[in-house]
Amino acid sequence: MQAFFDRVCEAGGSLRKRSVKVLQVNMGKYCNQACIHCHVEAGPGRKEMMTRDTVDQILKFLDASDIPTVDITGGAPELNPNFDYLVESALRLERHIMDRCNLTVVFEPGKDYLPEFFRANKVEVVCSLPCYTPENVDQQRGDGTFELSIRALKHLNNLGYGDPASGLLLNLVYNPLGAYLPPPQERLEQDYKRILKEQYGIVFNRLYCLANMPITRFEKFLRLRGQYEYYVELLESAFNPATLESVMCRELLSVAWDGFVYDCDFNQMLDLPLGGGNGRRVHISDLSPDALMERLIRTGDHCYGCTAGAGSSCGGALVSG
Ligand code: SF4
């Protein structure tokens, strides 16, 4: 395999941050699900949880910055007792808030208030739904997940989510079930919209197609099936230099549950500290927003997962497929 770094050099330079537009906050690894593709390796047995002190350090950093969007993820971030505090505080700072919601979390004990809480705080809800068929969703995310996801989506629709006139954004996320790249996003979005509307009466705004990253839990999944080498070669052979301009790390900063910062959530899981420094981990309480512009991004061969085909990011494909 040719090193990703060399590919970037061949394509004309290095990956550097621009103005950061998204502060992605990973509130911890605890989750009510344990999906097979999960790069966080989240699940019900995980104990890592962001504390109130760390949330306050993040809010201080946010207040000192002009970063417009806070993207909250996990695990299931809503199961962190400090989730509501982070959302309400970020809204007071007049930032746009996104929550990466697994949908089933709203059926966890004491969490049925979440849809109304999202609406009250104008939270953009981004939900995983890797297929419109129950079999595929349950295979990847656990038995019964599809039915609960549909119930949660209907409730969000009843509150106005997904209706373009409401301004309440409801976006869905697709990722492949196995060792293959996502299909073209626009076409799949049309299929999702038609089938979810016809069969369940569900509407939503955008579908984001993500490629699976061959690290952590999905790497184990691939290795168990003897598909790891095949998949990483597939990603490398599909390298698309046109995606380099818009890889998400250029405009995103990722904060882990313990307050350390990374160029993206994948680097966080691989413990690859923020680029452009001396290789040591950097804590949000020691970072100035001014120190991000033009900062070198830490890359590795896993970055082929973001740059294959139409590219992949938390906001879906990077170029038209
Ligand atoms: S719901 Fe999300 S965080 Fe939880 S295990 Fe699945 S992919 Fe990971």
Ligand code: SF4
């Ligand atoms: S994994 Fe993707 S987002 Fe992260 S540093 Fe590599 S290219 Fe950027």
